Amino acid sequence: MCGIIGYVSSGIDAENESTTAADGGTGDGRALPVLAEGLRNLEYRGYDSAGVALVEDDDLSVFKQAGVIDDLDLPDDHPATSGVGHTRWSTHGKPTDANAHPHTDCSGDIAVVHNGIIENYDDLRAELDDHEFTSETDTEVVPHLLEEELAARRRRASDGGQVGANADDVTPDGATADDATVADDQIGGVDLVEAVEAVVDRLSGSYAVAVTIAGREEVVVARQDSPLVLGVGEDANFVASDVTAFVEHTRDVVYLEDGDVARVTAGGVDVRSDGEYVERETKTVDWEAEAAEKGGYDHYMLKEIHEQPGALRQTLSGRIDEVGGDVDLELDLPESFLANVDEIQVVACGTSYHAGLYARRLLESFADVRVTVEVASEYEFQGGRDPWETLVVAVTQSGETADTLSAMRKAAKAGARTLAVTNTVGSTAAREADDALYIRAGPEIGVAATKTFAAQVTALSLFTVHVGRRRGTLTSERAGRLLENLRGLPGAVQQLLDASDRLEAVATEYVDEDAYFFVGRQLGSAVALEGALKLKEIAYVHAEGFPSGELKHGTLALVTENTPVLTVLTEGARPGETLNNVKEVESRGAPVIGFSSYDAAANYLDVEIPIPDLGVLEPLVANVGLQLFAYHVANELGRAIDKPRNLAKSVTVE
Numbered sequence: 001m002c003g004i005i006g007y008v009s010s011g012i013d014a015e016n017e018s019t020t021a022a023d024g025g026t027g028d029g030r031a032l033p034v035l036a037e038g039l040r041n042l043e044y045r046g047y048d049s050a051g052v053a054l055v056e057d058d059d060l061s062v063f064k065q066a067g068v069i070d071d072l073d074l075p076d077d078h079p080a081t082s083g084v085g086h087t088r089w090s091t092h093g094k095p096t097d098a099n100a101h102p103h104t105d106c107s108g109d110i111a112v113v114h115n116g117i118i119e120n121y122d123d124l125r126a127e128l129d130d131h132e133f134t135s136e137t138d139t140e141v142v143p144h145l146l147e148e149e150l151a152a153r154r155r156r157a158s159d160g161g162q163v164g165a166n167a168d169d170v171t172p173d174g175a176t177a178d179d180a181t182v183a184d185d186q187i188g189g190v191d192l193v194e195a196v197e198a199v200v201d202r203l204s205g206s207y208a209v210a211v212t213i214a215g216r217e218e219v220v221v222a223r224q225d226s227p228l229v230l231g232v233g234e235d236a237n238f239v240a241s242d243v244t245a246f247v248e249h250t251r252d253v254v255y256l257e258d259g260d261v262a263r264v265t266a267g268g269v270d271v272r273s274d275g276e277y278v279e280r281e282t283k284t285v286d287w288e289a290e291a292a293e294k295g296g297y298d299h300y301m302l303k304e305i306h307e308q309p310g311a312l313r314q315t316l317s318g319r320i321d322e323v324g325g326d327v328d329l330e331l332d333l334p335e336s337f338l339a340n341v342d343e344i345q346v347v348a349c350g351t352s353y354h355a356g357l358y359a360r361r362l363l364e365s366f367a368d369v370r371v372t373v374e375v376a377s378e379y380e381f382q383g384g385r386d387p388w389e390t391l392v393v394a395v396t397q398s399g400e401t402a403d404t405l406s407a408m409r410k411a412a413k414a415g416a417r418t419l420a421v422t423n424t425v426g427s428t429a430a431r432e433a434d435d436a437l438y439i440r441a442g443p444e445i446g447v448a449a450t451k452t453f454a455a456q457v458t459a460l461s462l463f464t465v466h467v468g469r470r471r472g473t474l475t476s477e478r479a480g481r482l483l484e485n486l487r488g489l490p491g492a493v494q495q496l497l498d499a500s501d502r503l504e505a506v507a508t509e510y511v512d513e514d515a516y517f518f519v520g521r522q523l524g525s526a527v528a529l530e531g532a533l534k535l536k537e538i539a540y541v542h543a544e545g546f547p548s549g550e551l552k553h554g555t556l557a558l559v560t561e562n563t564p565v566l567t568v569l570t571e572g573a574r575p576g577e578t579l580n581n582v583k584e585v586e587s588r589g590a591p592v593i594g595f596s597s598y599d600a601a602a603n604y605l606d607v608e609i610p611i612p613d614l615g616v617l618e619p620l621v622a623n624v625g626l627q628l629f630a631y632h633v634a635n636e637l638g639r640a641i642d643k644p645r646n647l648a649k650s651v652t653v654e
Helices: 031-041 121-127 141-158 177-184 192-200 300-306 308-316 335-340 350-367 402-414 428-432 451-471 476-497 500-509 523-539 575-586 599-604 615-636
Strands: 003-009 049-056 059-066 082-088 110-118 205-213 219-224 229-232 236-240 252-255 260-265 268-273 276-278 282-284 343-348 370-375 390-396 417-422 435-438 516-520 543-547 565-569 592-596 607-610
Touching (some): 003 031, 003 110, 031 049, 031 082, 049 110, 141 192, 141 205, 192 219, 192 268, 300 615, 335 451, 343 350, 343 402, 350 451, 350 476, 350 523, 402 428, 428 435, 451 615, 476 615, 523 543, 565 615, 575 592, 575 599
Parallel strands (some): 565 592
Antiparallel strands (some): 003 082, 110 205, 205 219, 229 236, 229 252, 260 268
């Protein structure tokens, strides 16, 4: 997930050095200060690299480099009054100067910034074999495609042919589209909006794209499955991934919808959909700038819980072949090695460790391979294992977790092959491992991991199919069913998110209890551990998670009417046997909150939260409900949810 900012003003006003957000002011009209500040406001969306493109008359100037926003080498003063900026979270290509946005065409006159994943970029790049590419990114195909499209339209215009796809379209001022563009266009009578429409029609995947071009005081944008919002000011207009980028200048916004293409000029914003001009409602946001940084949510954690459907789509994007019952993970692990691997060892910490426990059950069941999961700080490569037949999988969101890196290095020193499962391109884990599988969840600001847990399990589920198919232990039919469930996962998570009001009410009812126990079996056991961890992290209350069969081996002594039991009763979690444990705690007066797809459980639950049918991924959906429960308990208690005491997002010391 990356951050986009675009800005167009009516011109420089030397006397107006600054104005307030209340009157829609944007300083003296220069683009660079506004773009730079907007990027700082968006840095939570990505901080691998940053860049800006500035338009001054017929010149286009690009400044970009790897690193955080404040590392960006920008001129002290630049007269441009329009431009675009970008802060990057790497997905395709390492965080280097060359891979930083904006990207340009061969002429250097077109600059593009992009958020999302263009799934068919390899095919498009192959078609552009006469163009010079300078990066590893999927984004760079866009300016080159636009270069081709504009050239073709100029040729048609010079030959007397129709310029646009529909020259009779009526623009907002009443002129025909052709008349308007010939009158004010400086690129040969060609409408840049129509050209962008033609280009994005060729893209597969998700994108928010912003385009600027030399000689044009405008920014053209397009959206599909990635957020874009327009800001409407008195003397300038904006576009961004999030209102936080420009809320200090204007709170009047237009939210673009999927399929929209818009032109942003100093005079206004025009939006098209399906080739026709449309009206999109202008809304006024009433958040303070600090709240807007969280997209209107009270906390980053809550925002990230609700981002999970989109994050999961990114994790899955372009990786599934349901027809063939296989996946494409772009891994370099030799198939001969996977076919003969004797053991997979997962090393991880905290939430990533719980993701590893979930993956263990999947790998053993679907890939028929022996799997061990160890807390990274306890790991040693020993026990007579053969390093040549062992794969060590290091799961780490940041790719910088010290204990996990240490474990991975011990394995590598012993001669074992290593795989990093991480969210961070170019991280230490990704660089040092023999191979890397990126979860592609986007940056996560909240200290308590939410969407990255779901994305880790999803990525490891894809890896399960990858291993099983190459070992010959997983049929295409069985793999196809698992992949079908993975496809349905984002929608199932959204169903649970739609019930968040009920979970808030449940959390409020049980907020002042003595302790909380989380139980489940098999896949549900991993989710129980993760649910308890979330409550401990952010609510500072006693919570314990464990396999439900362990209740009677000691913990029942602590069960009272003031100790709610939260349980997972779904496929993949042996709900029938778990229900017996539910009856044990119920008979001792404990209230039971069940996340269930098991019909027989309803009569034994004080609260039932239905889980959609999704096979072995149902416990992962239940986990989202446990996250919401923990969040609302902590919120009721007034905790510092995004910055829980004593904790850090990335643990980089042992």
